Amino acid sequence: MARRVTSRRVWVSTGAAWFFGFVIFLPILWMVLTSFKTELEAFAMPPTFLFFHWTTENYATVQGRSDYVHHALNSIIVAGGSTLLALLIAIPAAWSMAFAPSKRTKDILLWMLSTKMMPSVGVLVPIYLIYRDFGLLDTRGGLVAILCLGNLPIVIWMLFTYFKEIPKDILEAARMDGATIGRELIYVLTPMAIPGLASTLLLNFILAWNEAFWTLNLSTLDAAPLTVFIASYSSPEGLFWAKLSAASTLAIAPIIILGWFTQRQLVRGLTFGAVK
Amino acid sequence: MGQITLQRVRKSFGPVNIIKDANLDIENGSFVVFVGPSGCGKTTLLRLIAGLEDVSGGQILIDGRNVVDVPPAKRGLSMVFQSYALYPHMSVRGNIAFGLKMAGLPRPEIERKVEAAAATLNLTPYLDRKPRELSGGQRQRVAIGRAIVREPKAFLFDEPLSNLDAALRVQMRLEVTKLQKQLGTTAVYVTHDQVEAMTMADKIVVLNAGRIEQFGSPIELYERPANLFVAGFIGSPKMNFVPGDAAGEPGAATLGVRPEHLKIGKEGEGWPGTVSVAEHLGSDTFLYVEAGKLGMLTARCIGEFSLKAGDHVWLSPDPARLHRFEKDGSVIRR
Amino acid sequence: MMKSKEVVLATQQTQVLGRALLIPAVALLFIWMIVPLAMTIYFSTLHYSLLDPGTESFVGLENFRYFLTDPAFLTSLQNTLVLVGSVLAITVLLGTPLALLLDQPVIGRSVVRLMVIAPFFVMPTVSALVWKNLLMHPVSGLFAWGATLLGLTPIDWFTDAPLFAVILIVAWEWLPFATLILLTALQSQDEEQKEAAEMDGASALSTFIYLTLPHLARPITVVILIETIFLLTVFAEIFVTTGGGPGLQTTNIAFLIYSQALIQFDVGNASAGGLVAVVIANIVAFFLVRIIGRNLEA
Numbered sequence A: 001m002a003r004r005v006t007s008r009r010v011w012v013s014t015g016a017a018w019f020f021g022f023v024i025f026l027p028i029l030w031m032v033l034t035s036f037k038t039e040l041e042a043f044a045m046p047p048t049f050l051f052f053h054w055t056t057e058n059y060a061t062v063q064g065r066s067d068y069v070h071h072a073l074n075s076i077i078v079a080g081g082s083t084l085l086a087l088l089i090a091i092p093a094a095w096s097m098a099f100a101p102s103k104r105t106k107d108i109l110l111w112m113l114s115t116k117m118m119p120s121v122g123v124l125v126p127i128y129l130i131y132r133d134f135g136l137l138d139t140r141g142g143l144v145a146i147l148c149l150g151n152l153p154i155v156i157w158m159l160f161t162y163f164k165e166i167p168k169d170i171l172e173a174a175r176m177d178g179a180t181i182g183r184e185l186i187y188v189l190t191p192m193a194i195p196g197l198a199s200t201l202l203l204n205f206i207l208a209w210n211e212a213f214w215t216l217n218l219s220t221l222d223a224a225p226l227t228v229f230i231a232s233y234s235s236p237e238g239l240f241w242a243k244l245s246a247a248s249t250l251a252i253a254p255i256i257i258l259g260w261f262t263q264r265q266l267v268r269g270l271t272f273g274a275v276k
Numbered sequence B: 001m002g003q004i005t006l007q008r009v010r011k012s013f014g015p016v017n018i019i020k021d022a023n024l025d026i027e028n029g030s031f032v033v034f035v036g037p038s039g040c041g042k043t044t045l046l047r048l049i050a051g052l053e054d055v056s057g058g059q060i061l062i063d064g065r066n067v068v069d070v071p072p073a074k075r076g077l078s079m080v081f082q083s084y085a086l087y088p089h090m091s092v093r094g095n096i097a098f099g100l101k102m103a104g105l106p107r108p109e110i111e112r113k114v115e116a117a118a119a120t121l122n123l124t125p126y127l128d129r130k131p132r133e134l135s136g137g138q139r140q141r142v143a144i145g146r147a148i149v150r151e152p153k154a155f156l157f158d159e160p161l162s163n164l165d166a167a168l169r170v171q172m173r174l175e176v177t178k179l180q181k182q183l184g185t186t187a188v189y190v191t192h193d194q195v196e197a198m199t200m201a202d203k204i205v206v207l208n209a210g211r212i213e214q215f216g217s218p219i220e221l222y223e224r225p226a227n228l229f230v231a232g233f234i235g236s237p238k239m240n241f242v243p244g245d246a247a248g249e250p251g252a253a254t255l256g257v258r259p260e261h262l263k264i265g266k267e268g269e270g271w272p273g274t275v276s277v278a279e280h281l282g283s284d285t286f287l288y289v290e291a292g293k294l295g296m297l298t299a300r301c302i303g304e305f306s307l308k309a310g311d312h313v314w315l316s317p318d319p320a321r322l323h324r325f326e327k328d329g330s331v332i333r334r
Numbered sequence C: 001m002m003k004s005k006e007v008v009l010a011t012q013q014t015q016v017l018g019r020a021l022l023i024p025a026v027a028l029l030f031i032w033m034i035v036p037l038a039m040t041i042y043f044s045t046l047h048y049s050l051l052d053p054g055t056e057s058f059v060g061l062e063n064f065r066y067f068l069t070d071p072a073f074l075t076s077l078q079n080t081l082v083l084v085g086s087v088l089a090i091t092v093l094l095g096t097p098l099a100l101l102l103d104q105p106v107i108g109r110s111v112v113r114l115m116v117i118a119p120f121f122v123m124p125t126v127s128a129l130v131w132k133n134l135l136m137h138p139v140s141g142l143f144a145w146g147a148t149l150l151g152l153t154p155i156d157w158f159t160d161a162p163l164f165a166v167i168l169i170v171a172w173e174w175l176p177f178a179t180l181i182l183l184t185a186l187q188s189q190d191e192e193q194k195e196a197a198e199m200d201g202a203s204a205l206s207t208f209i210y211l212t213l214p215h216l217a218r219p220i221t222v223v224i225l226i227e228t229i230f231l232l233t234v235f236a237e238i239f240v241t242t243g244g245g246p247g248l249q250t251t252n253i254a255f256l257i258y259s260q261a262l263i264q265f266d267v268g269n270a271s272a273g274g275l276v277a278v279v280i281a282n283i284v285a286f287f288l289v290r291i292i293g294r295n296l297e298a
């Protein structure tokens, strides 16, 4: 039922919401604006807000520098690869727990969740040594593996909650219609689960893209994704703000846009269904 | 052919026995209704026949062959679910055709059969719609269409009408019965509504707490209930039960008489009481009568009676229609 | 007690297939958990430095004694607690009113929502660098300019208040998370319940105190627990902005372990520290898992 509201109240809450929204968004906005300035203007005091000499030169520079492209490609491969790998392992597991549960299913789910709560730093040393000894340091495969394992519990949980929402009647109807388990999965379950699969994929791509503990510690150059590349800007302080901003904008823009589409899934995925 | 036989079928979930030793013989072509209070195991029994649950013991024979280890897909039965369980991502056509596709029928034949089923059920205009674009009654028809198109050995229905409104329910009740007679296919139908059971069934199975209380035709159950439970469950309004000794029949622990078999007698005839509520329906009048030691009695009288609360009446039971029960609830036959 | 709703496609085949399909995930996660943990435990009992390999020797609990009595540990533990506590306080205390505000009729609410949620999707290294250079730079940062406008002297954030600067950055990253979860919870609140309270003559304030706050109690707990798990191991923001300094002023436990392992190459000591971190995280996780587990049954 719509509640009757006075228009004054609407205006007050609208004003307040926009104000706070703007304040929170300001750092990102400022970064985007800076990315269109020249290096000199980026550093200027007092700062210029809209009336500066707009230029896309920084983007051209960043785009042209092969190391940016190289790291962006790494990000795509590492985030995409780890997400797909995680899905591949998680789909059967989530199917099993949602549709053929046993007495221990709940315990297994909670145990999986608890592995996610293990602080990465607690196992940094052995992982680093294993990676060093197996030649996995600074390799894309190494990063894919570790990010996949790190996000696997979230992927399984998200898929599990989606599968749980599919009425089991419908799968049974397929069975009564003569479908084998394989065909039931292909013709009935998968099409019905596609929205859930898509949002799981999206959210985990985002999480993997932004992951900055293992990427910073296990890669330096060859396999380094954008997190590491951007971090390398921290030393020559103050000199390349506009370019830093352009590179940052390129690194986060696609993710923020994807993120906007996954707001609801974010809540579901990161709270493991504890908030609905 | 579609003859289904249950021999000593048991089902337990963990330590709980849900179905206790069910024996049943469902003849080919008959319409059998499982009826009983909710939670008594009707759905479970149906799902055992379907193969969606494994039996804990006993045998299920379809046309003489034991099928307990045959997966549901291979039993040759089709099922209409309470929720309809339509495939939301397929059109009506796709839903009806799915089983035929799984069976690997050639496309033109599938097409022909789907069209025919749709025509029977008045679904032709909706063939290309998705289930969410249909009304409840139409979805119901699609579910039925999906079941009939495969020409199964038997239809299994699990409370298929319970999600429809009252008027539609009556209409669909007729249509389902008509369709089943026309096709001549065995049907097993689950409901908790005894009116549905009485109107649709050739034979009724009354279930209570996982036990088959009685198996017989509607009239048999009405006229010769085997025990207190069946007597109380079948018939509306419920049968009146009075203690045998209070009613002057010390030979029976309980005496049962249906409301329609209680007449308003002359003074001194039958049991005295005071009307506490009178419901005037026009065609009938229901009297709820406070009858002292006998408790509250319900009487159903044909036509209009100008009785009202507080009036004194005498109720006389039809002696030929009295049911007498032992202490353990079983009927005393004479 | 099993509920009938929960039970499923029962034929044995399915059950067997189900078990089989679960194996890869369980096996991988089990290895992922147990192998590194066992190695960490093993290393924590060794004198083991990457700088002079071959000199490993068993030292019992010596590393723990050393790690726990090291003044750097106490400092970094304190920094960790201050960081976690402050960020939690900021995100919950700002996130709740913000969620309430966004739950009001607001023109263009979806756009505001997008602006509020955006920081969560910014990679930590980017947010750290943007805050450090574009906003908090003592000469050319936006904050410095703001301070001059107000007639104040701009401060050098990373020298004068380094830990506070890190807290601000991390709080900015996590405020959207708290807001979004609380907003989702608010939107599931029964509207009729609020209307009933209104009919009963409850003021907006008492509606908030007696209906909304209790409704938010659980989501707030969840926010606190989940954020705690992540905040205990904040790393990239420190790595990029201060490198733990000046001195130890912004070193938290995670960064301390990192620097012992990959800067000082003291594997034994870092492993002991890692186990301490695991124990701390497990205390929090214990409560979180209980809450989520209870939810699984509902």
Ligand SMILES: Nc1ncnc2c1ncn2[C@@H]1O[C@H](COP(=O)(O)OP(=O)(O)O)[C@@H](O)[C@H]1O
Binding pocket: B013, B018, B036, B037, B038, B039, B040, B041, B042, B043, B044, B045, C002, C003, C004, C007, C008
């Ligand atoms: N898979 C199951 N596991 C445990 N108990 C079940 C399961 N399925 C049904 N039951 C229990 O069996 C009893 C009978 O259920 P059901 O056959 O659905 O009853 P009905 O259809 O007659 O209402 C109920 O008490 C129900 O809780």
Ligand SMILES: [Mg+2]
Binding pocket: B042, B043, B044, B159
């Ligand atoms: Mg049922």
